[in-house]
Amino acid sequence: MIMSAYVVLQLTDSTFQTSLVGAVFFGPMLLGGVISGVIADGFNRRNILLTGHVVNLILAIVASVLALTGVIAAWHIFLMTLAFGSMHTLDQVTRRGLVSDLVAREHLPNALALETMVQMGSVMIGPFIGGALVDFLPIGKGEGFASPYLAVVGLYIAGSLLLLRVTAPRRGGAVHIASGNVLQAAAEGFRVAAHNPAIIGTLGITLLANMFFFTYIPLIPVFAEKVLDVSPTLMGLLAGAHGVGAFMGAGFIALRSRIDKKSGYYYKGTLMALGCLFIFSLSQSYALSFAVLVMAGTGIAGFATMQPVLIILSADDATRGRLLGIVSMTIGILPLAMVLVGGMAELFGPAKAVGISAGVGVVLTAILSFYAKEMRKL
Numbered sequence: 001m002i003m004s005a006y007v008v009l010q011l012t013d014s015t016f017q018t019s020l021v022g023a024v025f026f027g028p029m030l031l032g033g034v035i036s037g038v039i040a041d042g043f044n045r046r047n048i049l050l051t052g053h054v055v056n057l058i059l060a061i062v063a064s065v066l067a068l069t070g071v072i073a074a075w076h077i078f079l080m081t082l083a084f085g086s087m088h089t090l091d092q093v094t095r096r097g098l099v100s101d102l103v104a105r106e107h108l109p110n111a112l113a114l115e116t117m118v119q120m121g122s123v124m125i126g127p128f129i130g131g132a133l134v135d136f137l138p139i140g141k142g143e144g145f146a147s148p149y150l151a152v153v154g155l156y157i158a159g160s161l162l163l164l165r166v167t168a169p170r171r172g173g174a175v176h177i178a179s180g181n182v183l184q185a186a187a188e189g190f191r192v193a194a195h196n197p198a199i200i201g202t203l204g205i206t207l208l209a210n211m212f213f214f215t216y217i218p219l220i221p222v223f224a225e226k227v228l229d230v231s232p233t234l235m236g237l238l239a240g241a242h243g244v245g246a247f248m249g250a251g252f253i254a255l256r257s258r259i260d261k262k263s264g265y266y267y268k269g270t271l272m273a274l275g276c277l278f279i280f281s282l283s284q285s286y287a288l289s290f291a292v293l294v295m296a297g298t299g300i301a302g303f304a305t306m307q308p309v310l311i312i313l314s315a316d317d318a319t320r321g322r323l324l325g326i327v328s329m330t331i332g333i334l335p336l337a338m339v340l341v342g343g344m345a346e347l348f349g350p351a352k353a354v355g356i357s358a359g360v361g362v363v364l365t366a367i368l369s370f371y372a373k374e375m376r377k378l
Contacts (some may be wrong), residue, residue, distance in 0.1 A: 001021060001022060001025050001081070001158065001217070001218065001223070001237040002126070002127040002217070002218075002220060002236070003128060003130040003131075003134075003145075003149075004021050004077050004081055004118075004126070005018050005019075005021040005022065005218040005220070005221050005223040005283075006079075006130075006131075006134070006232065006235065007072070007077060007145050008020075008021050008074050008077055009074065009221045009225065010145075011072075011074050012074050012265070014346075014351065015219070015222050015226075015345050015346045016253050016343060016345070016346040017074060017339065018096045018172060018218055018221055018222055019077070019218045019219055019220065019222075019338050019339070019342025019345060020078070020218075020339065020342060021077065021081055021218050022077050022214075022215070022217055022218030022334075022335070022338045023218075023335035023336070023338040023339045023342070024082050024085060024335065025081050025082075025084060025085040025088065025335075026085060026088075026331065026332065026334040026335045026338070027082065027085060027332070027335040028082070028085045028086040028089045028332075028354060029085070029089045029090075029328045029329060029331045029334070029335075030087060030332025030333070030335065030336075031329075031332070032089045032313055032328070032329075032332075033255040035325070036089050036090045036092075036093040036094070036135060036325050036328060037189060037322035037323065037324055037325015037326065038189075038322060038325065039093075039094075039327070040090075040093045040094045040097050040322075040324070040325065041097075041316070041319070041322055044168075045094045045095075045097050045098040045168065046163060046166050047096060047100060047169045048090060049091060049094055049095060049098065049163055049355065050095045050132045050160060050163045050164070051322070052087040052091050052094075052164060053156055053159050053160040053308055054160060055083070055087050056087050056156050057153065057156035057157060057160065057319050058085060059080050059083050059084055060149055060152040060153045060156055060372045061088075061153055062150040063076075063077075063079065063080055063084045064146055064152075064153055065153075066148050066151045067139075067140045067145040068139065068140040068141070069145045070140060070146060070319075071139065073125075073242040080236035084154070089230075089328055090326075092227070092328055093152065093324045093325050093327075093328050094116070094333075096112065096115065096312075096324055096331070097310045097324060098166075098168060099111050099115050099130065099309075100112075100312050101111055101168050102168060106314075107307065108309055108312060108313070108317070109252050109253065109256075109259045109262060109306070109309050110253070110256070111251045111311050112305050112306075112308055112309055113251075113253040113254035113301075113305045113377065114250070114254045116246065116250040116253075116255060116269025116301060116304045116305045117247055117250040117251055118223055120242075120243045120244065120246035120247045120250055120297065120301065120304070122243070123240060123242070123243030123246065124240040124241075124243030124246075124247050125240060125242045125243070126240065127235075127236040127237075127238075127239035128178065128233070128236040128237050128239075128240050129148075129151060129236070130148040130151070130236055130241075131149035131232040131233045131234070131235050131236025131237070132232075132233045133148050133151060134147065134148065134232045135231060135232050136233075148176070148265060148291075159271040162375075167333075174318050188319065188322065189319055189322030189325065189326055192315065192319050192322075192324065193326055195372075196207035196314055196315075196374075197309075197361045197372075197374035197375070198310065198374040198375045198378055199310075199311060199315070199323065199376070200310055200313050200372075200374075200375075201368070201372030201375030201376075202219065202266070202307065202310045202314070202327075202372075202375055203268060203327065203330050204241060204308060204368050204372060205267050205270055205303075205307075205365065205368060205369065205372070205375075206327055206331065207330050207333055208270070208328045208361055208364050208368060209270050209273070209274075209325040209361075209365070210330070210331050210333050210334040210337065211333055211334070211337045211361065212274060212337070212357050212358060212360060212362075212365075213273050213274055213277055213296075213300070213358070213361060214334055214352045214360025215334065215337045215338050215340075215341040215357055216280070216341075216358075217320065218338060218342075219240045219241070219341070219342070219345055219353075219354065220235060220238055221235055222325070222345065222350045223289070223350055223351075224238055225240070226350070227284065227350060227351060228284070228285075228286045228289060230286055237290065238286070238290055238293065239287075240289045241293035241294050242273075242293045242296050242297035242300055243297060244294050244296065244297060245293070245294040245295055245296060245297025245299075245300070245301065245306065246257050246260075246297035246298065246300045247297070247301075248297075248298060248301070248303070248354065249269075249297065249298035249299070249300070249301025249302060250301040250305055252301075252353060253301065253302070253305050255296075261306075261376075261378075262306045262310060262313075262378050263268075263306065263310060263375050263376045263377070263378045264302075264308055264376075265301075265302030265303075265305065265306045266300075266302055266303055266306035266307065266310060267365065267368075267369040267372070267375075267376070268302065268369075269298075269299040269301065269302025269306075270300075270302075270303045270363060270365050270369075271298070271299070271302045271366060271369070272295070272299030273296040273297075273299035273300045273303065274296075274299075274358050274361040274362045274365060275358075275362055276292045276293065276295045276296035276299065277292075277293075277296055277354065277358040277361075278355055278359050278362065279292045279360040280292045280293055280354070280358075281352070281354040281355030281358060282298075282351070282355060284321045307327065307329060308324060308327070308370070310375065310378050311323050311324060311327055312324075313378060316376070337357075341353050341354065341357050344356065344357075
């Protein structure tokens with residue numbers, strides 16, 4: 001997503017269109033999250049992940065060909081990003097459900113912390129590799145945008161081969177997928193969530209984190225080029241900074257022998273991330289910007305690790321996928337927030353837009369955390 005946003009910025013020189021890449025990527029979550037949950041409850045989860053990897057591999061090949069021939073345009077990137085985002089929605093719900101299939105319930109926080117470490121490790125390394133490839137190994141006509149997409153092709157081949165080696169319980173089947181009962185099954189998930197105050201509190205924090213924190217990510221190329229004036233390689237490092245912190249934070253959680261107050265990691269981590277993002281918006285120093293995003297990432301580790309833990313511990317096995325799907329649907333507010341912040345960044349500059357967003361997020365998250373008493377018991 002970061003490299004596609006960078007390409008759009010180079011092709012259009014538009015802050016708003018650059019931010020729109022993130023909105024398009026996360027857009028499918030708004031409507032597709034709960035349907036993905038039904039699918040995750042109805043089929044073998046490993047096979048769902050494998051199917052998504054194959055689709056993404058095909059998309060990456062198409063992107064590589066367009067970049068190699070020099071005909072890639074912004075609208076190509078938006079269309080392919082929409083397809084990638086659709087697969088990402090299905091992947092997020094299914095993968096966390098698969099992790100919970102593989103481990104006993106008492107080990108779930110540690111297992112999902114390891115899953116977060118792997119995910120944040122890719123967030124940390126991927127943008128840096130992408131930026132370095134553009135800087136030092138440009139391939140294709142024009143600006144040499146093909147090299148990051150070719151790297152993604154190789155990674156999806158490796159990921160698909162690794163998934164074939166996973167042996168998991170044949171879960172799925174809690175929902176019998178048929179044309180008449182998909183909506184009924186989805187509605188059951190909403191009913192369960194609506195009658196559980198702990199789940200409501202967890203979803204509320206998820207909503208606020210996605211409205212006010214993650215909106216800065218597609219604007220990283222704009223900060224790098226127009227605020228900090230650094231190269232694509234340093235842009236990639238900056239984009240991976242919160243992944244560095246999240247990797248370390250998730251590692252700390254994974255190594256804990258006992259985790260009592262899981263909710264504390266969740267809402268306090270969110271507050272820490274938003275506060276650090278506010279400082280980032282004020283910075284004009286690359287070193288300070290990098291450092292505070294690393295600190296923000298340590299907070300996001302608590303948020304990302306405990307989000308599915310709190311949901312799964314509040315649900316039974318039969319509705320787990322659908323409730324995780326509702327979480328993804330809640331994340332679907334992110335593209336709308338990205339459009340709003342992108343519009344503000346176009347008018348007032350990226351620093352003011354991100355600063356306003358992070359400041360409001362801190363206040364609202366603190367208020368919601370205070371009143372979400374059932375969530376805080378977990």
